[in-house]
Amino acid sequence: METALRIAGMALATFFTRYAMIAMVGREPSALFRRWLRYVPAALLAALIAPAALTSPGEVSIHARWAAMGVGALLAWRTRQVLPSLAGGLVTFWVLSIL
Amino acid sequence: MGLSKQARQGTFTDFRRGLIATVPLIPGVVVFGLLYGVMARQVGLSPWETWAMSLVVHAGSAQFTALGMWASAGTGAIVLTTLAINLRHLLMGASVAPHLLGLPQRWRPLLALWMSDESYAVSITAYRQGIGSAAYFLGANVGIYLAWPASGLVGALLGTVLPDPARYGLDLVFPLAFLGLLMAFIEDRKTAAVAVVAGLLAIVGSRILSGQWHVLVAGLLASLGGILLEEVERMWRRR
Numbered sequence: 502m503e504t505a506l507r508i509a510g511m512a513l514a515t516f517f518t519r520y521a522m523i524a525m526v527g528r529e530p531s532a533l534f535r536r537w538l539r540y541v542p543a544a545l546l547a548a549l550i551a552p553a554a555l556t557s558p559g560e561v562s563i564h565a566r567w568a569a570m571g572v573g574a575l576l577a578w579r580t581r582q583v584l585p586s587l588a589g590g591l592v593t594f595w596v597l598s599i600l
Numbered sequence: 601m602g603l604s605k606q607a608r609q610g611t612f613t614d615f616r617r618g619l620i621a622t623v624p625l626i627p628g629v630v631v632f633g634l635l636y637g638v639m640a641r642q643v644g645l646s647p648w649e650t651w652a653m654s655l656v657v658h659a660g661s662a663q664f665t666a667l668g669m670w671a672s673a674g675t676g677a678i679v680l681t682t683l684a685i686n687l688r689h690l691l692m693g694a695s696v697a698p699h700l701l702g703l704p705q706r707w708r709p710l711l712a713l714w715m716s717d718e719s720y721a722v723s724i725t726a727y728r729q730g731i732g733s734a735a736y737f738l739g740a741n742v743g744i745y746l747a748w749p750a751s752g753l754v755g756a757l758l759g760t761v762l763p764d765p766a767r768y769g770l771d772l773v774f775p776l777a778f779l780g781l782l783m784a785f786i787e788d789r790k791t792a793a794v795a796v797v798a799g800l801l802a803i804v805g806s807r808i809l810s811g812q813w814h815v816l817v818a819g820l821l822a823s824l825g826g827i828l829l830e831e832v833e834r835m836w837r838r839r
Contacts, residue, residue, distance in 0.1 A: 503675065504649050510679035511666060512656040518686040520712035522693030523700065530698050533827070540826030541695040541819065542724045543785035544798035545688070546778050548818035549717060551799030552806035553775040569769060573776040583624050583780035590776040594769035 562598060569594035607702040610733025617731070618739025621722045628773030629718065629747040631765045632660055636667070637755020638762055643670040647756035654749035658714055661812055662686055681811065688815040691823075692720040699727050700734065707734045714741035716748075718774065725781045790829045798822030 530538070554570040555563075573590030580586070608614075633654070640650035645667075657663055662685040666678050673681075692715065700708060711734060719740035726732035726740075755762070765771050786792050798818045805814025 504645065507666070507675045507678055508649070508653045508656060510675060511653070511659075511662065511682040514679050514683040515657050515659045515662060515686050515689075516713060518683065518689040519693060519715045520709055522690050523697045523708050523712045526694065526697035526701070529701065535698070536827055536830065537823055538695055538698065540791060540794045540823035541691055542721075542728070543782060543791045543795040544822035544826070545691055545695070545815065545819040546721060546782040546785065547795040547798040548802035548805075548815045548822070549721075550775040550778050550782065551802045552814065553771065555803055556806070565769070566772065569772055570775065570779070573772075573779045577779040577783045581780065581783045583621075583777045586780040587624050587773065587776045590772060590779075591769055594772060598767075598769070 565594050565597035568597055607699055608733035608735075609703055609707070610735025612735070614731075614733045614735040615739040615742075618719075618723065618726070618736035618741075619743040620739075621726065621736075622718060622740050622743030625718045625722070625744070625773065625777050626747045628770065628777070629660075629744055630751040631770045631773075633748050633751025634755035634758070635762055635765065636660065636663055637752040637757070638759060639664070639667050640752070641756050641759045643667050645670075645756070647753060650756035651749055651753040654752040657682070658716065658745060658748060659686055660716075660748070665811060684813065685811045688717075688812055688819065689715065689720075691816060691819050692717075692724075695724055696720065696727070696737070699732060703734055711737050711741065714745045716741070716744050719744045721778055721781045725784045728784050790826055790833070793829060794822045794826040797825055 550570075554566065569590040572593040573586040576589040577586035636654070637647075637650055640653070641647070645653070653663060653666075659682070662682045665681055665685055669678060669681065693712065696711075696715075700711065715737075719737070722740045723732060723737040726736050782795060786795060798821075801818035801821055802814045805817050809817065
């Protein structure tokens with residue numbers, strides 16, 4: 502019962518955070534809001550990426566992670582696609598962690 | 601810009617495209633789903649409770665954090681922590697909301713329900729590239745949702761100790777894939793500067809803040825910084 506209550510509470514809290522802004526923006530946003538929104542995806546994605554790239558969990562070589570993210574960033578910049586940066590980064594990490 | 605005039609409901613083809621766009625991310629989702637399932641069993645949840653949590657909460661970092669405090673904290677603390685960790689979704693919601701204006705009202709709760717970091721990233725990139733629609737967004741949501749609860753259940757049923765994903769670089773799947781998506785938003789020096797500042801703030805923030813607060817704080821401050829840059833540029837031109 503306690504477990505069901507906890508899970509239900511977590512589900513409600515999560516839905517609230519996902520729905521609140523989507524529900525509130527009910528009309529054409531103002532010019533200032535639109536100017537701000539232009540920067541939100543870049544800021545959010547960078548904020549999701551950066552800590553994972555620079556912190557090393559456990560005994561994994563931090564240099565292999567940096568190299569993987571560096572190669573990934575280069576490929577992302579040149580191709581602007583997901584698969585090249587994902588594949589290039591992972592292969593770089595595997596090669597360096599085997600060596 | 602007239603965002604609402606571009607709001608598209610989309611077709612089944614768009615739904616399929618959104619679903620396919622999440623495929624590169626699925627290995628990362630599955631690895632963490634398995635890990636979540638194993639960890640849930642260790643704190644005493646049954647496989648069905650483990651599965652149910654993923655089905656109705658569907659928020660990886662919040663679920664891991666909840667498991668970490670499962671034995672020591674009360675229900676209120678766990679729910680509040682979940683709320684705090686997911687506050688970053690407010691920013692994501694604000695960012696997609698204008699693309700949904702003019703669509704039938706029922707789309708909004710439906711799309712909000714399964715919006716994850718991953719499906720947001722894929723969908724907002726599609727909107728940026730002009731191929732986005734509600735159906736595409738739904739497809740991306742469903743793609744991640746097909747993988748997360750199922751892999752959690754499998755992990756709970758296996759229950760064995762898994763090797764650390766970081767050893768095989770598997771925790772780099774999301775940051776590497778997000779790099780490819782990020783580039784769609786680097787349009788000029790201002791957006792590039794905003795991304796760099798957000799990254800630096802998030803690194804500093806992740807050291808001093810708990811949970812996922814650093815994503816919200818860095819995302820909010822850096823994006824507001826973009827407006828500041830525009831103002832500085834305007835003043836500079838006026839001189």
